[in-house]
Amino acid sequence: MSDFKLTYDQLLETNNLIQQNADEIYWLCATRTVQESKIFPVSAYILFSYLNAFYRYPVLLRKIEERMSAEEIGDRARNQGIKIVAWCFPCFYLLGREMLINWGVIKPTDAVEDVAYVMDFWKRFQLSWHRNNGNLTNRQAGHRAQIMPEQRLQVFHADAYECRDGDPLHKAAQSFLAAVAQYGFLVSCESRLTLHNYGPYKLTDKREMLVRDFNELSEATVPWLDGIGSEIPYNNLTVTMVVEGVHINLLDDWGSFESVPELKGENMVAVGLYTADTLSNGHQPVGMGSREELIATFEDLTQRIKNATTRLWHVMANWTRDQQMDAGALTYSGVIREFALIAGVYDPADWMLIDERAERFRPLLNDEYGNLFLGELVGYISTPTQVMHSYAMMQHTDQPAKSLSYFPYSMLADGDWTRSVGSLRPGASNLPAKNDRYQTSRGVLSLDEYMATARDFVPDVCQPRFRHLCGDWVKYHYDTPLADELFKLEQRQSRLLKDKGAGLTRDDIEALRRAEQATSLSPRVPYLVMHATAIRKHGEPPAIAAIAGLPLAVVEPVLQSLVAAGRVNEAQGRYLLSPAGQLILAGNYSRFESDLRANASFMGAYERFELINRDLKQVITDWQTMDLGGQRVANDHGNKDYDAVVIDRLGDLHERFEPMLRGLVSGAPRLRYYADALGKAFDKAEDGAIEWVSDARIDSYHTVWFELHEDLLRLVGRQREE
Numbered sequence: 001m002s003d004f005k006l007t008y009d010q011l012l013e014t015n016n017l018i019q020q021n022a023d024e025i026y027w028l029c030a031t032r033t034v035q036e037s038k039i040f041p042v043s044a045y046i047l048f049s050y051l052n053a054f055y056r057y058p059v060l061l062r063k064i065e066e067r068m069s070a071e072e073i074g075d076r077a078r079n080q081g082i083k084i085v086a087w088c089f090p091c092f093y094l095l096g097r098e099m100l101i102n103w104g105v106i107k108p109t110d111a112v113e114d115v116a117y118v119m120d121f122w123k124r125f126q127l128s129w130h131r132n133n134g135n136l137t138n139r140q141a142g143h144r145a146q147i148m149p150e151q152r153l154q155v156f157h158a159d160a161y162e163c164r165d166g167d168p169l170h171k172a173a174q175s176f177l178a179a180v181a182q183y184g185f186l187v188s189c190e191s192r193l194t195l196h197n198y199g200p201y202k203l204t205d206k207r208e209m210l211v212r213d214f215n216e217l218s219e220a221t222v223p224w225l226d227g228i229g230s231e232i233p234y235n236n237l238t239v240t241m242v243v244e245g246v247h248i249n250l251l252d253d254w255g256s257f258e259s260v261p262e263l264k265g266e267n268m269v270a271v272g273l274y275t276a277d278t279l280s281n282g283h284q285p286v287g288m289g290s291r292e293e294l295i296a297t298f299e300d301l302t303q304r305i306k307n308a309t310t311r312l313w314h315v316m317a318n319w320t321r322d323q324q325m326d327a328g329a330l331t332y333s334g335v336i337r338e339f340a341l342i343a344g345v346y347d348p349a350d351w352m353l354i355d356e357r358a359e360r361f362r363p364l365l366n367d368e369y370g371n372l373f374l375g376e377l378v379g380y381i382s383t384p385t386q387v388m389h390s391y392a393m394m395q396h397t398d399q400p401a402k403s404l405s406y407f408p409y410s411m412l413a414d415g416d417w418t419r420s421v422g423s424l425r426p427g428a429s430n431l432p433a434k435n436d437r438y439q440t441s442r443g444v445l446s447l448d449e450y451m452a453t454a455r456d457f458v459p460d461v462c463q464p465r466f467r468h469l470c471g472d473w474v475k476y477h478y479d480t481p482l483a484d485e486l487f488k489l490e491q492r493q494s495r496l497l498k499d500k501g502a503g504l505t506r507d508d509i510e511a512l513r514r515a516e517q518a519t520s521l522s523p524r525v526p527y528l529v530m531h532a533t534a535i536r537k538h539g540e541p542p543a544i545a546a547i548a549g550l551p552l553a554v555v556e557p558v559l560q561s562l563v564a565a566g567r568v569n570e571a572q573g574r575y576l577l578s579p580a581g582q583l584i585l586a587g588n589y590s591r592f593e594s595d596l597r598a599n600a601s602f603m604g605a606y607e608r609f610e611l612i613n614r615d616l617k618q619v620i621t622d623w624q625t626m627d628l629g630g631q632r633v634a635n636d637h638g639n640k641d642y643d644a645v646v647i648d649r650l651g652d653l654h655e656r657f658e659p660m661l662r663g664l665v666s667g668a669p670r671l672r673y674y675a676d677a678l679g680k681a682f683d684k685a686e687d688g689a690i691e692w693v694s695d696a697r698i699d700s701y702h703t704v705w706f707e708l709h710e711d712l713l714r715l716v717g718r719q720r721e722e
Contacts, residue, residue, distance in 0.1 A: 044366065049329040052330075052333040067344060071125070170265075210241045224432075228312050241268055278440075359428065538576055646693075
């Protein structure tokens with residue numbers, strides 16, 4: 001044991017760190033967590049994990065620091081892209097303490113050296129990990145997790161491939177994200193500890209990037225993936241997801257996020273894929289050589305993950321309750337085992353066993369008690385130890401309570417305290433022993449090989465020459481050879497930035513992306529831009545991009561190239577096909593839409609559209625005119641009852657039209673634009689803004705319908721009826 005001396009300033013800081021965790025524990029548990037499960041005894045195993053954490057963390061963290069400091073682990077974790085749910089470990093540890101105080105097993109004055117050390121380790125790690133934003137937690141940063149350095153973000157930004165809802169890359173990425181999230185949920189015993197998010201990072205005025213980590217996918221530290229994840233070649237995968245049209249306004253310390261408006265699949269407009277672990281030099285691209293390679297990679301990984309999910313279900317379906325308890329508790333209490341992997345001191349006996357001191361409480365943790373006590377402990381904050389004097393008001397709820405107990409300062413005077421829970425005790429598990437196979441970026445290694453390699457390995461950016469070159473240093477030294485070296489380390493495998501060095505701005509990166517897109521576009525892209533320009537005559541780029549179903553960042557340089565080629569005319573930022581462009585476009589329809597014209601389902605939906613189009617014409621006629629004494633006169637919209645009847649008819653027509661519109665969208669996904677625009681226009685008209693029925697100066701219902709009709713006529717090769 002160290003020469004520990006209890007001091008006032010140490011107690012003050014330790015209680016402050018306890019309270020920082022206490023405030024967030026309630027908010028996270030009350031707003032982010034659902035504990036119910038039809039399969040696992042989730043509440044019971046969570047409580048079990050808290051006990052295991054309390055008894056084992058002090059010794060295990062000291063063992064790690066004998067080899068590597070908390071600050072260096074923070075640097076390694078940040079630069080190697082390793083998922084660390086660092087908020088969980090003090091919460092789990094402190095909640096284990098709170099449980100034992102409530103049960104009368106320990107007093108609030110016990111294990112003071114242990115608690116002070118664990119909180120100090122957490123503080124030092126967090127400050128290092130959050131070095132780029134200067135905060136201790138995401139909460140302090142306004143619930144943002146902007147952990148990564150600029151040089152990595154530039155690569156993620158530059159190399160992400162554009163995609164659009166319905167295209168092959170978008171479909172492949174979405175299928176992968178769905179499959180890997182489901183698999184990870186099962187791997188972590190119906191929790192979210194294999195998924196983490198970072199960001200948001202601002203790319204343009206309309207785009208943000210979310211970095212999503214998926215971990216523990218292959219054969220690595222948990223024994224229940226032995227033989228299950230053997231076909232998955234990466235234990236960790238990172239998806240860089242560029243979103244448009246939403247703002248990620250919250251990303252909490254558990255890695256969950258919220259956005260305004262709600263983030264949906266169609267908001268993803270670019271994507272990338274990487275892997276990283278304790279033995280890699282940062283993020284290594286996976287399938288990023290070309291768009292086609294990335295599509296094939298996503299599809300291959302999705303099938304492998306689905307196969308592994310099926311196999312894992314078969315294994316878990318045969319588990320006993322004790323095995324479920326052990327797996328869940330070890331998933332939770334082992335959330336920081338990557339600290340030991342980074343330091344090269346990982347031992348399954350440390351992290352994959354239930355301490356005998358926690359084991360003695362297993363009979364108490366049945367499902368009923370687990371649900372009730374966990375609800376009191378982290379939801380209601382109503383256990384005896386959490387009650388404060390009646391004048392107090394807790395953050396978030398204003399009740400006289402606090403989530404976690406302080407150390408009383410009377411300890412300094414009366415000496416009534418103990419230092420530690422003692423040394424590590426034996427542990428046990430009802431699960432099979434782990435096979436000696438660990439999937440890493442260096443291949444499958446034995447544990448001895450893995451730890452020896454980890455002890456010898458120092459990532460390039462963590463070498464003494466580069467370790468302390470932070471963002472503030474780069475700001476003042478971006479034009480130096482050393483800054484170039486630092487950025488080139490990250491750029492080594494970048495598609496667009498290799499060897500470009502430092503000095504690039506975010507706008508420079510965006511310009512490089514646009515240049516690549518303009519030179520690598522399929523012939524269909526200029527065709528779609530010309531087609532959309534023909535529909536939205538004198539249109540501005542955002543409207544043309546929406547109709548074309550393409551990102552604005554793609555459309556703008558294409559428009560400029562079409563202007564230079566004489567196919568499009570531009571005046572004051574608005575675009576119109578030239579006579580030559582009209583001829584070229586007319587000749588391209590049969591080339592690009594032959595498959596669509598042969599699609600019986602799509603053509604059937606189109607024919608039904610033409611029938612309902614006649615009804616729409618009559619509704620608009622009745623909206624614009626009205627019968628007065630047997631004659632049709634212009635509707636001045638002074639008769640509100642008359643207008644209401646016509647809008648109701650428009651609503652009935654809209655409901656009839658929606659199913660066939662879905663049929664059109666299934667054949668040509670970009671037509672979703674019209675579905676959204678028609679719905680928006682009708683909602684506004686129904687709410688009383690009657691100009692949204694047919695005003696030609698805005699995207700009114702009739703204006704959008706007219707454009708949709710023009711679009712469909714061109715696609716199927718028909719002429720508008722007079």
